[in-house]
Amino acid sequence: MNKGLLLVLSGPSGVGKGTVCSVLRKKLPELVYSVSATTRAPRQGEVNGVNYFFKSREQFEDMIARDALLEHAEYVGNYYGTPREFVERTIAEGKDIILEIEVQGALKVKEKFPEGVFIFLLPPSLDELKQRITGRGTESQDIINHRMSVAVEEMNLIQHYDYAVVNDEIDLTCKRIESIIIAEHCRKDRFLEELSHLNAATIEKA
Amino acid sequence: MNKGLLLVLSGPSGVGKGTVCSVLRKKLPELVYSVSATTRAPRQGEVNGVNYFFKSREQFEDMIARDALLEHAEYVGNYYGTPREFVERTIAEGKDIILEIEVQGALKVKEKFPEGVFIFLLPPSLDELKQRITGRGTESQDIINHRMSVAVEEMNLIQHYDYAVVNDEIDLTCKRIESIIIAEHCRKDRFLEELSHLNAATIEKA
Numbered sequence: 505m506n507k508g509l510l511l512v513l514s515g516p517s518g519v520g521k522g523t524v525c526s527v528l529r530k531k532l533p534e535l536v537y538s539v540s541a542t543t544r545a546p547r548q549g550e551v552n553g554v555n556y557f558f559k560s561r562e563q564f565e566d567m568i569a570r571d572a573l574l575e576h577a578e579y580v581g582n583y584y585g586t587p588r589e590f591v592e593r594t595i596a597e598g599k600d601i602i603l604e605i606e607v608q609g610a611l612k613v614k615e616k617f618p619e620g621v622f623i624f625l626l627p628p629s630l631d632e633l634k635q636r637i638t639g640r641g642t643e644s645q646d647i648i649n650h651r652m653s654v655a656v657e658e659m660n661l662i663q664h665y666d667y668a669v670v671n672d673e674i675d676l677t678c679k680r681i682e683s684i685i686i687a688e689h690c691r692k693d694r695f696l697e698e699l700s701h702l703n704a705a706t707i708e709k710a
Numbered sequence: 711m712n713k714g715l716l717l718v719l720s721g722p723s724g725v726g727k728g729t730v731c732s733v734l735r736k737k738l739p740e741l742v743y744s745v746s747a748t749t750r751a752p753r754q755g756e757v758n759g760v761n762y763f764f765k766s767r768e769q770f771e772d773m774i775a776r777d778a779l780l781e782h783a784e785y786v787g788n789y790y791g792t793p794r795e796f797v798e799r800t801i802a803e804g805k806d807i808i809l810e811i812e813v814q815g816a817l818k819v820k821e822k823f824p825e826g827v828f829i830f831l832l833p834p835s836l837d838e839l840k841q842r843i844t845g846r847g848t849e850s851q852d853i854i855n856h857r858m859s860v861a862v863e864e865m866n867l868i869q870h871y872d873y874a875v876v877n878d879e880i881d882l883t884c885k886r887i888e889s890i891i892i893a894e895h896c897r898k899d900r901f902l903e904e905l906s907h908l909n910a911a912t913i914e915k916a
Contacts, residue, residue, distance in 0.1 A: 624898065667893070668901035680896050687873070687893035690886050692830065695874035 508536075508595035509688055510617055511602040513681070514610035515625030516655040518636040520671050524625060524678065525604045531678050532685075536594045538603035541567065544582040557587060575605070575612035586613065600685060607658040614664060621688050623681065624665040628672040714742075714801035715894055716823055717808040719887070720816035721831030722861040724842040726877050730831060730884065731810045737884050738891075742800045744809035747773065750788040763793060781811070781818035792819065806891060813864040820870060827894050829887065830871040834878040 515521055528535065541557040543564050552558050559567070564583045567573050576585030586603060594601040605613065607624075614622060627633035637651045662668055669680045688694075721727055734741065747763040749770050758764050765773070770789045773779050782791030792809060800807040811819065813830075820828060833839035843857045868874055875886045894900075 623896075626901070662898055663902065665898050667896045668898045669896050680892055683889035683892035684896060686886055686889035690829075690873045690875050690890060692868060692871050692874045695832070696869065 506598055506689070506694065508597065508599040508601060509685065510591055510595060510620040511535075511600060511681075511685065512610050512613055512620050512622045513602055513604045513625060514607050514623070514665070515671075516627070516633065516658040517606065517651070518633060518655065519625045519627050520636070521604050521625055523674065524671060524681070525602070527674050528602070528678055528681060532682060534599070535685075536599050536601040538586055538601055539590060540584055541573070541576075541587050542582060542584045544584075557590075559583075574603075574616050575609045577609060588616070591617070607661050611661065611664055621667070621684065622665040623667045623669055623684060624662045625677075626659070626662075626668050626670045628670055712804055712895070712900065714803065714805040714807060715891065716797055716801060716826040717741075717806060717887075717891065718816050718819055718826050718828045719808055719810045719831060720813050720829070720871070721877075722833070722839065722864040723812065723857070724839060724861065725831045725833050726842070727810050727831055729880065730877060730887070731808070733880050733884055734808070734887060738888060740805070741891075742805050742807040744792055744797060744807055746790055747779065747782075747793050748788060748790045750790075763796075765789075780809075780822050781815045783815060794822070797823070813867050817867065817870055827873070827890065828871040829873045829875055829890060830868045831883075832865070832868075832874050832876045834876055 513521055513525065525537070529537065539553060539555070539557055541559050541564060543559055543561050544556075546552065546556070546558050550556065550558075561583070564576075564585070567585065567587070568576060572588055573585040574588050574591060576583055578584075586605070586609075591601055591603070603613065610622060613620060627636065633655055634648075634652055637655065638648050643651075667684055669677060669684070671677045719727055719731065731743070735743065745759060745761070745763055747765050747770060749765055749767050750762075752758065752762070752764050756762065756764075767789070770782075770791070773791065773793070774782060778794055779791040780794050780797060782789055784790075792811070792815075797807055797809070809816075809819065816828060819826060833842065839861055840854075840858055843861065844854050849857075873890055875883060875890075877883045
């Protein structure tokens, strides 16, 4: 059986990663979504193993020590991370798994999982990104300018990714990501091992 | 404007390259098909520049001397080759062009045009390939065995290709090739130049 792919979907904040993921979820129901581990308390209705793997601080730090996370970070006093085992089990079963993550986290995942497919979501233009960043609230110009410069810095990290997908129209964006999944399954390297079996079988028959 | 892609579709003889191309022609009408040059005489109904570029032997040898062909070969006393200019003009116009060619020819194209996207069409299994090779006529077992060993040799050349597409079901095969085209347009390297313009424009505004 062919192994599945780990798809890492990232991009500057405000580019629409979450929206793309929620539409992909409907369009590609066979795609598995990576579930994060966290030390924050479950909110009403959140289910362990579905929304998050809920862990105590001690359990989480034990996972860090055992290198059981592909990446982790601390926000507002809580840990968040990507459990390696869930990803590895899914792809071993031949299923593709997608991980939505911010740009720095994606680069950490790449260190531990370079065979992943790294997709960078791009705004149609920087003006469009600026609109999305500005349009969120009533922040001061300083805050908006800061967010914008962070976004430009994040965009420069595209060089570490495999693909750049412009998020201009949601259906097109999803079609591009679906195409990347299909094309990656056709990459020659994934077939070479299978082909060697095929040839061995023929040589026996000849 | 983004440049188009040169797609090179190849694979062992008998794998169904021609059928795939004729179905792709209907499904992807915007895809341009590479037109070969030849010294053989036009057959009834063949149009110069559509079916082939018809050349005299002198003209063809002049094209070889000017390095105006991405590859060429001689069969049964006639030259056949892929004019470089038609390919380069098409991709400069931002259109994708596909070249259907046997395995050895594809490798020659790769020497002169390594930025092409090289797709290797695979039979669903070697048994299936054998059936297609055997099923063509009433050839002797020796001829069939020879063809089969050529096909296995050709299959080993897959290592020089970018993609391996199993030709198991024509609609699936075409969807895989369409996905490869869309995914290749999303490859990060094709975006890096555009991104540098984008950043420069932002820095000016800041």
